[in-house]
Every structure is written in C-alpha cells, then in structure tokens.
Amino acid sequence: MDSEPDPAPTAETLLRPVRLGNAFEDTVARLLETIRLGVLAPGESLPPERELAVRLGVSRDTVREAIKSLADAGYLQSRRGRYGGTFLAEQLPTPRAAGVRLDRADIDDALRLREILEVGAARMAAGRSLGEVEAATLRNRLADVRAATSEDYRRLDSRLHLAIAEAAGSPSLVPLVAENRMRVNALLDQIPLLQRNIAHSDEQHQAIVEAILAGDEQAAADAMCAHLAGSAALLHGFLD
Structure with a gap:
C-alpha cells in the first residue's frame, strides 16, 4: 500500500521568490517561516547563500544581510572551517513580551x-x-x-x-x-x-x-x- 504523502512544507516550497520592492524584509520573513515551521531542525544547516539567492530571486548580498540580521537576533549561527556554514540555533528566541502571543x-x-x-x-x-x-x-x-x-x-x-x-x-x-x-x-x-x-x-x-x-x-x-x-x-x- 502506498504511503500517504508528507503534508509538511519543505524548504523548496517555502523558499520561493520574494517581492523585490521589499527584498530584504521578505527574505528575512521567508527564512523565518522555514525556521518557525520546523522545516529545518535546531542545529541543521541552511542551504548555501548562492542557492538561497537563486531560490528567492534576490542578490547574495541581500541573503547575506538577512542571515546576519537573524544571527544577530539569535535565530542563526555562522560557523567557519571545513564544516562551516549557517546553522539554526539550538534554541530559538521567544517574543520579548512575556505571556503575549498573538495569532x-x-x-x-x-x-x-x-x-x-x-x-x-x-x-x-x-x-x-x-x-x-x-x-x-x-x-x-x-x-x-x-x-x-x-x-x-x-x-x-x-x-x-x-x-x-x-x-x-x-x-x-x-x-x-x-x-x-x-x-x-x-x-x-x-x-x-x-x-x-x-x-x-x-x-x-x-x-x-x-x-x-x-x-x-x-x-x-x-x-x-x-x-x-x-x-x-x-x-x-x-x-x-
């Protein structure tokens, strides 16, 4: 019997082209969507910058700025070396206002x-x-x-x-x-x-x-x- 298709979104479906009028903001939002929906697990690596730029239809500079901003905010970590890259933080930040969670x-x-x-x-x-x-x-x-x-x-x-x-x-x-x-x-x-x-x-x-x-x-x-x-x-x- 064929198995049921996995309903969870994939990085390929979420990391789609952004609106160029707000390329930076939309790139941040796309990356956050991928992170917060659990498409990538804590500690797992993001695709390379070049690949992300192609998927999102933006420049590598825009991708680099978005990654840096999310790293500064505690969502991502950059590692150097042979096995380096950009990785999800092991523990994601929570909204600043304690007890407030809006849908x-x-x-x-x-x-x-x-x-x-x-x-x-x-x-x-x-x-x-x-x-x-x-x-x-x-x-x-x-x-x-x-x-x-x-x-x-x-x-x-x-x-x-x-x-x-x-x-x-x-x-x-x-x-x-x-x-x-x-x-x-x-x-x-x-x-x-x-x-x-x-x-x-x-x-x-x-x-x-x-x-x-x-x-x-x-x-x-x-x-x-x-x-x-x-x-x-x-x-x-x-x-x-």
Whole structure:
C-alpha cells in the first residue's frame, strides 16, 4: 500500500521568490517561516547563500544581510572551517513580551487597519496644498527619524507617521492613526530592530514625504503601501 504523502512544507516550497520592492524584509520573513515551521531542525544547516539567492530571486548580498540580521537576533549561527556554514540555533528566541502571543488574525487586523488609514492619509496629504508650516513639519519629522538612535527610533518613526496623518487635513483621522499605531508598536516591540530594515525604511520614508510634497497622490499611496508591506512581512515572519 502506498504511503500517504508528507503534508509538511519543505524548504523548496517555502523558499520561493520574494517581492523585490521589499527584498530584504521578505527574505528575512521567508527564512523565518522555514525556521518557525520546523522545516529545518535546531542545529541543521541552511542551504548555501548562492542557492538561497537563486531560490528567492534576490542578490547574495541581500541573503547575506538577512542571515546576519537573524544571527544577530539569535535565530542563526555562522560557523567557519571545513564544516562551516549557517546553522539554526539550538534554541530559538521567544517574543520579548512575556505571556503575549498573538495569532495571525490579531496581527492581520492591526496591519489591515493600518493600511486603510495610512495609505489613505498619504494620498490625501499629497492631494492638499500644504502650507509652509505643514511642509516644514514633514521635512523636520523625516530628518528626525533619519537621525534617530536605535533607542529612539520607534518614537520618532511614530511622530513622522502621525505628521503625515495630520497633513491629510482630517482632524478625526489623527486619533485613529494614533490608536492603531499603539497596537502596531506593541507588535514591533516584540521583534528585533534590524539595521538593514531601518535603512530601507528611511529610503521609503523619503519617497513618501517627497511624493506628498510634490502633490503626487498615487506615488505617495504606492510608497506608503510598499513601506507598510515591509513591516508586515517582518511582523508575520517573527510572530506568526
């Protein structure tokens, strides 16, 4: 009698091409998905960087940055020598907030609401004729977050997003974005800050603000959508 097929996902099915707009974040998420679903056992090695780059459709530099970030976060270990490579840690980290474990539905709810509110805010802000004070506030908030230390990054990032909501010109929108941002920050506080993600977020923040100041509604909405997708990929990767 033929045996039943193994329903467990394999590395080949999980390590599929990523969206190039958020190549780093999606690469981290794909690797985390493979790790957290138990496709690879503790102490088992990842495929070589070259093979991962081909499977994921990204550069080896992106793979190397993702591996380094996950090693810094305690998920992977790199070993040198004849039998070296990248290996899963024997014990994986747990979310930072003790006793808090959100399922995918909880995360999806917060992130979908965030997309509705913040993509709309960026589009509406770009569609308005901003005054000098509003434009200067956006530029200043952008400069602040670009210069932020790791310890102050979340706070200054939140201030920029709230400034964009204010620039949309709907006073009722700001408290909604603020409330949702509290939910999102509670999720973000459970995952590590990845320096490559911060650098990528800075580039996306720049694109969002420039599109708003240029009055390009579609570009502002698209840039915000891409930015939120990167954060969503990391949150699902670490917390699902």
